[in-house]
Amino acid sequence: MVDSLGSKSILDTLKQRLGITAQLERRLHSQSDAAVYRVWQRKFVWIRTGLALKLAIVSYSTFLILGLLLPFNFGQLLIPWQGMAGVTLLSLILMAIVHRTRLGRRFPSLIFLATSWSITLIEQVWATLNGFALQGLFAWTLVFLVQATIVPVRWPLHVIAQGGVLAYYCLVNLGLGLTLTEAKPLLDVGTGLYLFWFCTIATLTVFRYEQLQQAQFRTRRQLEAAYSRLEVEKAQSERLLLNILPATVAQKLKQETTTIAESFPEVTVLFADIVGFTQLSVTLPPTQLVGWLNQIFSAFDQLAENLQLEKIKTIGDAYMVVGGLPIARPDHAEAVAEMALGMQQVVRAFNAEHNQSFSLRIGMNTGPVVAGVIGIKKFIYDLWGDTVNIASRMESQGLADCIQVTEATFQRLHDRYQFRKRGTITVKGRGEMTTYLLIG
Structure with a gap:
């Protein structure tokens, strides 16, 4: 009482x-x-x-x-x-x-x-x-x-x-x-x-x-005050929209009511996953877990922005990024390779700062995709196609602290980057595939 x-x-x-x-x-x-x-x-x-x-x-x-x-x-x-x-x-x-x-x-x-x-x-x-x-x-x-x-x-x-x-x-x-x-x-x-x-x-x-x-x-x-507040709110909405969608796609979304979808003949897709982070989440306090993940992914976001790549989404402790869309560029594979190597450096720096032993498992693939906006609430810009599925398999069936790439990506990069041939692995849904590990 x-x-x-x-x-x-x-x-x-x-x-x-x-x-x-x-x-x-x-x-x-x-x-x-x-x-x-x-x-x-x-x-x-x-x-x-x-x-x-x-x-x-x-x-x-x-x-x-x-x-x-x-x-x-x-x-x-x-x-x-x-x-x-x-x-x-x-x-x-x-x-x-x-x-x-x-x-x-x-x-x-x-x-x-x-x-x-x-x-x-x-x-x-x-x-x-x-x-x-x-x-x-x-x-x-x-x-x-x-x-x-x-x-x-x-x-x-x-x-x-x-x-x-x-x-x-x-x-x-x-x-x-x-x-x-x-x-x-x-x-x-x-x-x-x-x-x-x-x-x-x-x-x-x-x-x-x-x-x-x-x-x-x-x-x-x-x-005038109402218009000023409206402009501020409009700018805030614009920033939020650009945090979700690429600028060109956001512009189309504001102008069109039809479904937004495009085909891209060649892009490079990257999937990355923090090895062991899910198991560690059971023992870590929620605030510390989210804080650490935010620190790592924020550094990844900065890398993607510097390299002019398009971050697609994060799922748990997995990170997806693509090069070559929504605006095509001839060096998409090189830019994504730099992203992968930079992500490894980010995790090493994080481990040294927090006395941890995290490692990344990264997969890359090059090929055609379809991209578009789905949903009417909490919509998302996403990718579809065999290229995306194989890139995901390169990550999930890769090795800790390694960057596994497909033959298509290897052919785009082998004269400018160092690789080690991993050999033939069985990829779910695709059978036997020859893969390579990007060294530097």
Whole structure:
């Protein structure tokens, strides 16, 4: 009962910790998304502010030209309207230059505000210096509308841009006692209500648009993450498939639904078996047994990869490899011979490391085979034919620590390798056959 309660307590603790970990991961992921969004948002503001600047310079130039052609009548002014308009245009040009610098890229919000106030505040300062209040509804609403449509993110920026203009107009003019006319107040109820709703609608539009942008950004990030996971899983599946099948066969399997089978006129097949390993497995712990077998076969796999041979399968402590398929090669027999000699060296090195006395019994044969993929679950690339059966007999009826080959393999290799003639042996299913032992 105590053990049961203790186990339950431990399980609950683990679940709690896992829940906290998952919550932290989600929070970190959310923070990461927020940071990426802020970077994207800053870049978006920078790009769109540049567009707004170009539009402002071009459009304001037209008003300045119109003012030069058709002078506006403001009476006796300390600073002419054309001078104020020129300062505004120069300010916009300066902002366009700063916008392209590192400072502009780093602080696009400041460029946004400076651009907005270049049009709306400079004329207010001009009016103040000339001793009167100027209600620039046309300039204000035009600027606010352009901001809301061209730079529709960071709604607090829009509030600051709008609030700065209205605050200057009301507070500075009120403080200095400046009015529009003697009969008209700074801001009547109708004009105030109009500006309130115009600014509210513009800012609300930006706010809603930014919400949509954030939702779209998160969705896009989730899709990108899903696609990334899909690519990783696809790559993992591809690696697993290539561990089971040759690359060319795997490609065919993905493209075809029919049975995959090919004939090869000449290949060399090798079977190898670790002598005495089965008997030793009775006395060895399972982990040690599998560990030793994995060490030996992993070294065999490396040999096969280096020699560009195709490992077919392992059965217990038996290993099968072939040269000359799925891509034909003229030196298949030589490559398999090198594999056999290399496998003997691997076992000798293993014996020296673990103080064992294992030996290999290896058989080789050369001839035609049929190769293909069988099964729909746990499928395998396998070989069939008399060549395979005889290669298997060369191993099973061979000698410990020897590489027994058939006459066909001997004829391919005898001028480049050393052999010793074993003589005639009785091969099950084939009768008498002359075999040879590959020495080196």
